[in-house]
Amino acid sequence: MKTNFKIGRLGEKTSRWRLPLLMLLCSGLMAGQLLAQSLASLGVTVQVARRFKIEVSTPLVSFSRSSSSGQPQTIPANEGSFELTIKTNNDPGSSTNVWLQASSDLLDNSTGYTIPVERISWTAQGNGFYPGHLVKAAPVLVARFNGPGSFTGLLYFFFAEDPSLAPGSYQTTVTILVEGV
Amino acid sequence: MRIRTWCRSQKMIRLFWLWSSILITSSLMLTAGGTPQHWSITISVYPTAITFPPADPDLEPVVAANSSVRVQITTSPPNRRWELLIRAEGNLVSAGGQVISISNISWTAAPQPPFRDGVLAAGQNLVLATGGRGKLTGEVFFSFQNSWSYVAGEYTQIITFTASLL
Numbered sequence: 001m002k003t004n005f006k007i008g009r010l011g012e013k014t015s016r017w018r019l020p021l022l023m024l025l026c027s028g029l030m031a032g033q034l035l036a037q038s039l040a041s042l043g044v045t046v047q048v049a050r051r052f053k054i055e056v057s058t059p060l061v062s063f064s065r066s067s068s069s070g071q072p073q074t075i076p077a078n079e080g081s082f083e084l085t086i087k088t089n090n091d092p093g094s095s096t097n098v099w100l101q102a103s104s105d106l107l108d109n110s111t112g113y114t115i116p117v118e119r120i121s122w123t124a125q126g127n128g129f130y131p132g133h134l135v136k137a138a139p140v141l142v143a144r145f146n147g148p149g150s151f152t153g154l155l156y157f158f159f160a161e162d163p164s165l166a167p168g169s170y171q172t173t174v175t176i177l178v179e180g181v
Numbered sequence: 182m183r184i185r186t187w188c189r190s191q192k193m194i195r196l197f198w199l200w201s202s203i204l205i206t207s208s209l210m211l212t213a214g215g216t217p218q219h220w221s222i223t224i225s226v227y228p229t230a231i232t233f234p235p236a237d238p239d240l241e242p243v244v245a246a247n248s249s250v251r252v253q254i255t256t257s258p259p260n261r262r263w264e265l266l267i268r269a270e271g272n273l274v275s276a277g278g279q280v281i282s283i284s285n286i287s288w289t290a291a292p293q294p295p296f297r298d299g300v301l302a303a304g305q306n307l308v309l310a311t312g313g314r315g316k317l318t319g320e321v322f323f324s325f326q327n328s329w330s331y332v333a334g335e336y337t338q339i340i341t342f343t344a345s346l347l
Contacts, residue, residue: 036261038345041342042339046232051329088329
């Protein structure tokens with residue numbers, strides 16, 4: 001009976017040690033796991049440059065007077081609509097202005113005859129696009145946008161024909177200007 | 182006589198438990214202390230900074246970083262399994278306060294496995310590599326989704342790599 005009792009006490013002692021030992025072992029393992037970790041950092045920089053881009057559906061717009069009715073008439077461009085796209089990453093609080101600037105009046109190089117460039121006009125479709133007519137040596141506003149993005153409009157060009165104009169091949173160059181404000 | 186012998190053996194057992202406890206405790210303290218000599222993992226990243234140069238979004242809709250990133254993992258013991266996480270600490274932010282979502286940065290990595298491809302997410306730990314064992318060097322190629330909608334500026338963020346023993 002005594003022996004059994006003592007063994008019982010021995011068992012108690014053993015269990016008293018077992019718990020803290022287990023705790024120590026577990027905490028040791030956890031500490032080991034926590035320490036078994038390593039960190040590293042990487043700095044990332046993205047550079048975005050300020051850009052403006054012009055895209056056009058055609059580099060040439062032409063008008064043909066096939067027959068004269070004897071009366072002034074408006075002739076649409078042979079190419080139909082002229083698609084103009086402006087892409088920019090301008091600041092949200094800033095505007096982007098688009099201008100058309102004719103370099104000169106329409107000129108027939110073979111005869112030297114000219115037609116005022118103001119006879120060319122356009123209508124516009126698309127948010128921010130405006131109608132107007134060309135002016136010699138002066139830019140004309142055709143579109144205005146705010147902030148970054150891609151903006152597309154359709155321009156329909158017309159030529160105000162007059163029967164008094166001499167037949168010939170007249171041409172000029174129009175420059176599209178984009179300005180961030 | 183039997184009782185004396187038994188008492189002696191009791192003392193021996195107690196002493197043994199005390200000694201072994203001290204031994205184990207000191208061993209654990211050593212492990213948990215300054216130098217984890219048995220379980221350790223080290224990560225090194227080179228370079229420590231990358232840049233995505235400016236580019237026309239039409240010509241370069243996806244911009245590659247100026248350099249790939251070499252990630253080296255070393256473990257002790259050498260055959261221990263590990264896991265590597267990658268976390269963007271936030272979105273890309275410019276000095277002017279403009280923000281570009283960090284999810285526009287993705288990566289491809291080699292070798293696969295243990296490395297895997299992915300897309301960054303702000304403040305989220307993502308698995309870059311798992312199932313690796315021992316020392317290994319991987320290479321990560323970061324890409325940036327370009328767009329006209331980004332306002333001009335210089336955007337920055339920190340990416341954290343966390344290597345853990347499994």
